[in-house]
Amino acid sequence: MASPSLVWFRDDLRLADNPALHAAAERDEPLVAVFALDEESEGMRLLGGAARWWLHHSLHSLREGLRERGVALVLRRGPAGRVIEELAHEVGAGAVYWNRRYGAPARAVDAGLKSSLRAAGMEVSSFAASLLREPWTVTTGSGTHYSVFTPFWRACLSLPAPRSPLTEPRTLAGTTAVPASDALDDWALLPTAPDWAGGLRETWEPGEPAARRRLQEFLAEDLPSYDRARDEPAAGATSLLSPRLRWGELSPFTVWHEAVGVDGAGGFLSELGWREFAWHTLFHSPDLATKNLRPEFDAFPWPPLDPAHLDAWQHGETGVPLVDAGMRELWHTGYMHNRVRMVTASFLIKNLLIDWRLGEEWFWDTLVDADEANNPFNWQWVAGSGADAAPYFRVFNPELQAKKFDPQNLYVSRWAGDAPTEPIVDLAATRKAALAAYDEVKRAPRPPARG
Template sequence: MSAPSIVWFRDDLRLADHPALRAALDRDAPVIALYILDEESPGIRPLGGAARWWLHHSLASLDARLRERGGRLVLRRGPADRVVRDVVADAGAAAVYWNRRYGGPEREIDAGLKAALREDGVEVASFAGSLLFEPWTVTTGAGTHFSVYSPFWRACLALPSPRAPLPEPREIPGPVRSPASDDLADWGLLPTAPDWAGGLRDTWEPGEPAARRRLQAFLTEDIDAYDRARDQPSAGATSLLSPRLRWGELSPHTVWHEAVHAAGAGRFLSELGWREFAWHTLFHFPDLATRNLRREFDAFPWPPLRPTALRAWQRGETGYAIVDAGMRELWRTGYMHNRVRMVTASFLIKNLLIDWRHGEEWFWDTLVDADGANNPFNWQWVAGSGADAAPYFRVFNPELQASKFDKDGRYVAEWAPEYRAPDGRPPLPLVDLKSSRQAALDAYEHVKRAPRD
């Protein structure tokens, strides 16, 4: 029997349209499916609490599906370069396959590991499984990266259409002797003291089968209303696919090809384009979560942090209905409607004058769909410091936003009912909207005068 192949699963927790898995099966040898919880390699950002909850359940689902087809999921914890080489040695593996990652530290790990394994005579190959268009394939006429979304997406659409998704394998032959595996429960990914995940359990079912069902439900029931109602948080017109794409339970190629011919698909696919743009931006700016992309924003005069104001925002106790509703939805479900994300982020940055990095860290810990690109990209977009960012003078007025996008008050009534009840007693406003907006504009004058690189 041929020496086994290792498929290193990362943020691609699926069997369908998995190019690395397909390569291993084509080699006609036993397959070892490996997942590594790496919280030790330099530069790797530990997952937030909501993400850890999702990961636990998605891994359990993936393992069950592998077992149905003759394989199993091997779990290991530690620095990825050491763990992969250990498993190669334990199993006598002759090949290692993975789908590519695009963050800076991740690329360094993968490149070093690829070189080391090849020196040892192990076949190594990586594949495009997580983006429609890889970062080095989309450039300006001058050969540089794009900093504005619209020309970026036009350039993407001028390229050959994304490849068709690969079929799901029916059989995945495991080795006669599988390498030792950690017990998923021992990783402690689920909250226990206290167990705050009740709302997540009520809202989500992680795993590839549930992701496929959600995609089909969106395409048959909601996509025709997407363009018209996507900005209304109570309309139910959004896809709810962001965590599925974040964890790779669906590939973007699958979503693209199943949606492209649906009525109203153009606007929806452009949102996939924003996901691509965020990852392309991270590829070129690996420290996106910690440094202003537009360096002149380093001159922004953030006042000393007021912890009580930050905590009030985190808890949904700001005194502004749509902000508080959004923050409570986030805490309960691990999710927030995109329009409300922009409003809550703008309020933190431009009304409370709290550095966008504090908000990015909170969303990283509480969102089930937080990833290394979209989360910091979107925070910098709102702050005005990122790629194709909102103008610095654009401050989302939460009262006007509520009157425009939650006209009937259903969203606020669901998540912050005291604002709608006749005898409700909402918290007092933290700040005055008019004066805090002016304070933000005054602070941004420092940015306007700052030298540009």
């Protein structure tokens, strides 16, 4: 009697270059595909609103892709360890496959599940699918992890080339008796009261087919000008692949091998490297979203929170045109140009003197591409408290940034043409206050490093 293969989809919502799915297809037994919405396992971070919207539509796309190949996508909600173990026994699985995750809570779930399923006599295998270099495979000469990007990326590039992407399985065989599944709509991942996702619908089409199209458009139309124009928010030269990579609609191996032969691709590939470095850092510092990576910043004298300042920043009403444009783009589209992300983050931290963790939480809730590594990693980089961080005394001047990168005012006019024009703070004075606060950090006794 056939013993089905169980494929557990996570942040890998694709059919092409999916090693877990490929292994199940190679096993040549009926296949059960499952996605578990885990909002209960210890330490698991709940998805933000924009991420939930994307997940709904990406799961819909994956379900259709599997259905076309004769396989149903089973949806179950609950602690993933329990859900997957119960389903494996329910279908009499002979093998269970998934692609690896790198956050500490997810790794704990996976390790416990792997142990219990193997004890029950099932074959269990996990695979590298979401990173070009798994965090433990890149070490310094002394065997430690990296804390500076340039030597990290140099070490990555010195290793054998990333593996070639796997082709999509030609055939898949579903089971005759499909297990019970939740209805996707019952998960209520989409906003309804109010429905604030109109701008997201205008901007994005989630799912693997759209991700493949966007990759080809970028390679043909935008990559040749990427290095020259990527810092100009009105230029449209960025890849827009970050949510595709976050949800695994594209694998980094596919992106790498498609881009590596294109003239001028080095700058873009280094951005893939920065993504790798963020996950490398999270793997070795699991509390990246809540604790300063550089513990001396624990002494930073954050003043009492001004809720009005935080609210003005969140809603693009600071009176600083580039900041307001970025925050309004974020609210409307679930996305913000990377240069503007740095400017808006710097303004919150260094001009408003608001803790970076509050900004990270807002981005977590409003970005479609927010993941547990890149989001806090980049906030700590701007704050000066993270790995290879920008010096704290580097305060992005939003007026100079606008003159340099939006000289014709195209981006600001599009997103903040009706924004307030009187800044809520004095940029020069608040910069001085930030530097004075940084002096207190430098004078504080230095605690031992974390990680």
